Amino acid sequence: MNPRTVLWLIVSVTLIAVFLDLPAIPVKFDYGPIKVDTSIGGYEINLFNGAFTRDLKIKEGLDISGGVRVTLRADMASISADRRTEALDSVKSVLERRVNLFGVSEPNVQTLRVGSDYRVVVELPGVYDTSQALSLIGQTAKLEFKEFDAEATKSANPKTLTVNDVYKPTGLTGADLKRAYLTFDQTSGAPQVGFDLTADGGQKFKKVTEELLKKPSPQERVLAIFLDGVPISTPEVTAVISNQGVITGNFTSDQAKDLALKLNAGALPVPIGVIAQENIGATLGRDSVNRSVFAGAVGLIIVAVFMAGLYGRFGLIADVALIIYGLLTLAIYKLTPVVLTLPGIAGFLLSIGMAVDANILIFERIKEELRWGKSLRPAMELGFGRAWTSIRDANMATLITCFVLFNPLGWSFLNTSGPVRGFALTLALGVLLSLFTGIVVSRTLIRVFYKG
Numbered sequence: 529m530n531p532r533t534v535l536w537l538i539v540s541v542t543l544i545a546v547f548l549d550l551p552a553i554p555v556k557f558d559y560g561p562i563k564v565d566t567s568i569g570g571y572e573i574n575l576f577n578g579a580f581t582r583d584l585k586i587k588e589g590l591d592i593s594g595g596v597r598v599t600l601r602a603d604m605a606s607i608s609a610d611r612r613t614e615a616l617d618s619v620k621s622v623l624e625r626r627v628n629l630f631g632v633s634e635p636n637v638q639t640l641r642v643g644s645d646y647r648v649v650v651e652l653p654g655v656y657d658t659s660q661a662l663s664l665i666g667q668t669a670k671l672e673f674k675e676f677d678a679e680a681t682k683s684a685n686p687k688t689l690t691v692n693d694v695y696k697p698t699g700l701t702g703a704d705l706k707r708a709y710l711t712f713d714q715t716s717g718a719p720q721v722g723f724d725l726t727a728d729g730g731q732k733f734k735k736v737t738e739e740l741l742k743k744p745s746p747q748e749r750v751l752a753i754f755l756d757g758v759p760i761s762t763p764e765v766t767a768v769i770s771n772q773g774v775i776t777g778n779f780t781s782d783q784a785k786d787l788a789l790k791l792n793a794g795a796l797p798v799p800i801g802v803i804a805q806e807n808i809g810a811t812l813g814r815d816s817v818n819r820s821v822f823a824g825a826v827g828l829i830i831v832a833v834f835m836a837g838l839y840g841r842f843g844l845i846a847d848v849a850l851i852i853y854g855l856l857t858l859a860i861y862k863l864t865p866v867v868l869t870l871p872g873i874a875g876f877l878l879s880i881g882m883a884v885d886a887n888i889l890i891f892e893r894i895k896e897e898l899r900w901g902k903s904l905r906p907a908m909e910l911g912f913g914r915a916w917t918s919i920r921d922a923n924m925a926t927l928i929t930c931f932v933l934f935n936p937l938g939w940s941f942l943n944t945s946g947p948v949r950g951f952a953l954t955l956a957l958g959v960l961l962s963l964f965t966g967i968v969v970s971r972t973l974i975r976v977f978y979k980g
Contacts, residue, residue: 531975538969542852545859547571548584573863584862589869589950590636590653590808598662599804602646607798615798616646618703623650636947648800653867656807671702672754675740676747695752695759698736704729708788710781711774719784721761721775734770741765761787820870824877828854831884839891845973846887853883853965860957871951879958882926886966889915908978912971919966923959930956 552570557563572583602619604612616639627635627650636651674695704726711722725733736751743749746764753761753775763775775787832850835843857876866872894911902910933952935942 531972534968534972535976538852538972542855545852545855548859548862549855586861587867588654589867589872589947590651591869591947593654594656594807594809595651595653596655596657597804597806597808598650598652598802600648600650600800601803602648603799603801604646612646615703616641616648619798619800620648622702623648627652647803651808653869662802662805671705673698673700673736674752674754675736676743676750676752678748695754698751700729700732700736704732710785710788713776718776719779719781720777721779721784721788722772723775723788724772725769730770733773734768737765737767737769741768820873820877824873824880827877828880831880835884835887839887841978842887842891842894842974845978846884846891846970848973849887849965849969850880850883852969853880853961856961856965857958860961861954866953866957867950868954869947869950871947872954875951875954876958879955879962882923882959883962883965885922886915886919886962887970889918890966890970908974912967916967919963923963926959927956930959 548571550569550571552567554567556565570584600619600623602616604615607615620637620639624635624637635653636649638649640647640649675698677694677696680693680696706724706726706729708721708723711720712718713720740749740751749765750762751765752759753763761775761777763777767773779787828850832847835846835850837843839846857879860866861868868876890911893915894907897907897910898904930952932942934949934956
């Protein structure tokens with residue numbers, strides 16, 4: 529691609545990053561008949577009727593902003609002793625997914641056993657209202673699938689009959705559900721909720737739905753979905769369900785999406801109850817964070833001066849690429865959004881040094897080519913090309929380390945700590961962006977502006 533075309537693409541991406549990074553700045557002006565009272569920056573993103581929304585604010589972790597700690601007890605009465613540890617781990621996994629579904633990122637969720645009690649401790653950064661925290665976590669939030677109980681309706685007093693009397697348990701619970709998601713009917717385009725089942729859940733669903741299909745009336749073929757004892761949907765079974773199925777109804781897109789969210793959030797194998805809740809302050813304090821940011825700014829300036837002093841115009845171009853790197857990094861933090869903890873800030877600061885590491889390798893390689901008698905243009909192209917192998921291998925090793933620390937697959941024998949994952953995430957993003965700014969941005973700027 530033409531270097532000038534690439535340059536315009538880089539400029540466009542940088543301007544978008546500036547737009548995303550810009551904080552809210554009040555603008556007030558009063559001069560005669562002209563009055564302005566508004567603000568620029570601090571924008572929000574709302575796309576596809578709310579399908580993608582971002583407030584573009586930096587999310588701060590528990591050590592920086594404080595939050596809420598909630599201690600929960602899992603009721604293991606219905607779980608055999610040999611499966612209780614497995615059930616507790618499942619509760620932990622579901623709670624982590626639930627708070628993330630509601631926009632609380634990087635929670636600290638830990639399991640522990642106190643005597644005969646099985647407990648989960650949840651720490652939520654940036655949440656200061658304990659009632660809000662409980663609404664995110666839920667006190668019991670047990671998901672069940674129930675069938676119509678014709679005998680109960682005949683024998684019960686109609687005046688005292690409740691919805692729980694009308695339906696009876698099938699043995700299907702949230703433990704059998706793998707995930708739920710918004711989908712659309714291929715023929716009519718109507719919104720509906722698809723769901724995937726676990727291996728055991730698929731076998732149980734197959735048996736239950738086969739029996740329901742034999743029922744004579746549509747009412748008896750209903751498989752009601754209960755969350756915390758409250759029916760959230762009463763779909764009729766129209767086919768045998770084994771591995772995955774679809775919940776249909778007169779849903780709007782928002783209703784189907786909300787139902788999928790409730791199904792995912794409620795897929796707990798056992799009931800849980802709150803036994804303690806408290807607000808916790810920032811473990812570091814604002815002064816420690818400000819000092820860390822100041823240290824990062826000083827380090828950035830020193831790196832920029834070093835590059836300009838050692839490599840001259842090449843170094844100045846690397847500094848411009850470093851500024852673009854910073855703008856893009858902050859924009860990605862706001863879009864993702866990454867939750868910044870002190871380890872996360874450390875990962876970002878470490879990636880700054882790595883952002884110029886690629887430039888140093890390239891510039892030194894260019895110097896070698898010049899010493900071997902090459903003219904400037906061929907030396908620059910050879911410098912970028914021949915330094916790429918070293919840059920690729922060094923950064924790949926770092927990315928592998930980040931993968932192990934972040935543990936995206938949730939392997940129990942690897943780290944599951946939120947702050948450590950935050951460090952790995954910011955470092956990995958920094959490495960990937962440094963490859964872009966070091967190879968693409970610096971190379972394009974040199975091709976366009978460096979005349980020898």
